[in-house]
Amino acid sequence: MRIDKQAKSMYSRVGYYLELAYKVRHFVKSYQKEFDVIYVTSPNIFLPWATFFFQKRVKSVTKVLEIRDLWPDSVKDIEKLPVDTFWPILKYLEKHMYKKADKVVINNEGFRDHITEMTPKKPVFFLPNAFNNDEVAFESPGSDFQVMYTGNIGHAQSYDQLVEVAEMLEKEKITFNIIAYGANAPEFKAYVDKENFSFINIYGEKTRDECLYLIRQHNVQLSLLKETDVFLNVLPGKVIDGIGSGVPVVTNLGGFTNALINDNEVGIAVEKGSSSEIVDAIKQIRDDKKMENKFRENAKELLNEKFLWENNIKSLTSFIQNK
Known part of the structure; x- marks a missing residue:
């Protein structure tokens, strides 16, 4: 190109x-x-x-x-x-x-x-997006509670809310790691560098295997999109990455994804949640180890049920071949 x-x-x-x-x-x-x-x-x-x-x-x-x-x-x-x-x-x-x-x-x-x-x-x-069997692995996080954001910071993502959440997590002294790319990623990195945060870290693009390895070290996988009916009703890959890694998901999404997360108890989804509501959800998981462990175990079950490629490809093949 x-x-x-x-x-x-x-x-x-x-x-x-x-x-x-x-x-x-x-x-x-x-x-x-x-x-x-x-x-x-x-x-x-x-x-x-x-x-x-x-x-x-x-x-x-x-x-x-x-x-x-x-x-x-x-x-x-x-x-x-x-x-x-x-x-x-x-x-x-x-x-x-x-x-x-x-x-x-x-x-x-x-x-x-x-x-x-x-x-x-x-x-x-x-x-749905899915994991290959050889991508599936689970790890216990360290003693330092950490939040991860991976993926695009583009025009569909809530840039302003991501900034607000970063500021709040810095005040709470919660480590927030971001693997970022996309149209607004340079601006976000410049903002973090300018503010000289102690608990906010920006990383460049990484391979999928590298991303999954890092996600597994964290306590929460964060997903934020713009507060519109279209964007709040999608199923981002980063949500599946969190579930597939056995990491609790916190998001502002609604619709199918909101029900998927809350009904299966694999994290906390607050539809059109404000920055403070998102941070409160993160703190709720931080302060309740039993809740976090329950989310982790439920995520493993949901992965096996819905998000393994080796299972889903059989159904897809049947759908395509059926005349």
């Missing part, structure tokens, strides 16, 4: 996606007859467009669309692009995209009603 995916400018990033879409469209057009299944994933919406739109229909090829984010609603909630003018067109493209797909896979049950409303008879399958 010639254009930088992580560019600060939203328009530069759109340019990156357009370049990628052009190359994917050319590949699909040239080689789709050689495959039985084409599986395309979002939230990079340009890839489904390139795969489905203006492509000659090949009956022998099953086209599967995986939805990891509701679009264009999520783009609107980012508030970085002027989508209101084109909203009717974008919603038409969304509906057309679902219709073009033969089958739809979702990583969040909260998406099912939205999709079936647009395409009532479309087969929809729930496939």
